[in-house]
Amino acid sequence: MAGIPGLEVAHVAGTGPEKVAPLVALRPWEKCGDCPYLPVCVGGCLGGKYLKTGRMDEVACKKEKYELSFRETIVRRYLAEFPVTEVSSPATAAA
């Protein structure tokens, strides 16, 4: 996280190796269990959570927003892009 002492991974003018980002070192997303959103979320915005709470071991969970988004917004966008069309069956096509 840029600009916060102790959270840096390297110095832009330095030649030393990068270190593991402190905000991911504790792997807080491991608390997420079998959450279906884990592949796209990975614990949410860990930097934002740290700035609000000072904690590096907590996720910034927005599961309710994901559920709403996946249930409504993504379905709406999908249907807008790929509208439902009539599919003729062989029986109606022959008639």
Ligand code: SF4
């Ligand atoms: S939605 Fe919540 S529980 Fe699911 S991966 Fe994100 S932070 Fe973890």
